Amino acid sequence: MAQSKGKEDILRAIREAPLLSPNTSLLLQKTSEPDHDLQDVIRIVKFDSVLTARLLRIVNSAAFSTVHPITSVDRAVAYLGEKMVVGAALADSVSRLFLKPLSGYEGGRGELWRHDLFTALAAREIVRTSRSALSADLAFTGGLLHDIGKAILSDFLHDTSRVAVAGIENGELVDYLAAEQESAGLTHAEVGHELAKHWKLPASLQEVILHHHHPGQAGESVRALVYAVHLGDIVAMMAGCGTGSDTMQYHLDVGYERYFDLTPDALALVLVAVQEEFVKAEEAFALA
Ligand SMILES: [Fe+2]
Ligand SMILES: [Fe+2]
Structure with missing residues (x-):
């Protein structure tokens, strides 16, 4: 009895959990399709100024130490690869x-x-x-x-x-x-x-x-x-x-x-x- 009450509370907590941002959902959807390409990813990032700023910060961080600063979304996404883009979107979102x-x-x-x-x-x-x-x-x-x-x-x-x-x-x-x-x-x-x-x-x-x-x-x-x-x-x-x-x-x-x-x-x-x-x-x- 106590457990089923607990279960209901857990399901309520799930319903009240923060949602993913719409662009994060879109990215996850797109990148799970077998025939997508990097251009699809770039298109989504370009519509999201917060994610764009975040990716430019990551690509120009000490961890990547590029020779010249990268200032375009296309180059940032190409350099970081899809996994970092999805990771950054997810990390920010939740x-x-x-x-x-x-x-x-x-x-x-x-x-x-x-x-x-x-x-x-x-x-x-x-x-x-x-x-x-x-x-x-x-x-x-x-x-x-x-x-x-x-x-x-x-x-x-x-x-x-x-x-x-x-x-x-x-x-x-x-x-x-x-x-x-x-x-x-x-x-x-x-x-x-x-x-x-x-x-x-x-x-x-x-x-x-x-x-x-x-x-x-x-x-x-x-x-x-x-x-x-x-x-x-x-x-x-x-x-x-x-x-x-x-x-x-x-x-x-x-x-x-x-x-x-x-x-x-x-x-x-x-x-x-x-x-x-x-x-x-x-x-x-x-x-x-
Ligand atoms: Fe596990
Ligand atoms: Fe685990």
Whole structure:
């Protein structure tokens, strides 16, 4: 009874969550279409003066150290690439959620953003080993959004950290999702999925968010994408970029071997490859 009341409160919190800006929604929609090109992205940015200013600031920041200052949208977008544009739009649009301290997970301010950013970069790197055509930029966006449900669910988890860690240790709970389910009646994947529907995100991103801990349950057409984010998530946690008490309290789904030419050792190499890019990206976004 208490739990269903909690569930209603969570669903209300999702409905009251900040919305994405219209241009961010448009960018996410456009960039999830397989046949889009950079011109589509540039056209959207040009209509958004806040995003334009932000991108020019990023491209001329110390993190990129270009020889000559870049002053046009076309050149900024071409230089930064689609992933940085989408990242900047998302970060600006819902920074309040990304930066929120995850008290329910004993996570501090900015930890969710750092974890999501690391996951995004790792997922993008993992796509390089894909056995079939897969969008690296979409994997990046999926990585940024995969755990967004935690920003909402965190407020509804009370004493979950202690119960979860003890329960997983003594085998009563299979993973942290089971602990969330028991405490709040919903997992962060489900809460994120509800938020994704509220934001009207493209279907592929909705599936990434819902299934990122169990990619085998995603539809076949998006399964490889979901696996890329699943692996990116594990790599981020291995790198020490978790979100608090749930770090490494999930299972690795080895079904990824069908989609990626990747050994467990190679996953550790992804971590090393991403580390440097992560420092640069974090500095460029300057969000936390
Ligand atoms: Fe997660
Ligand atoms: Fe995660």
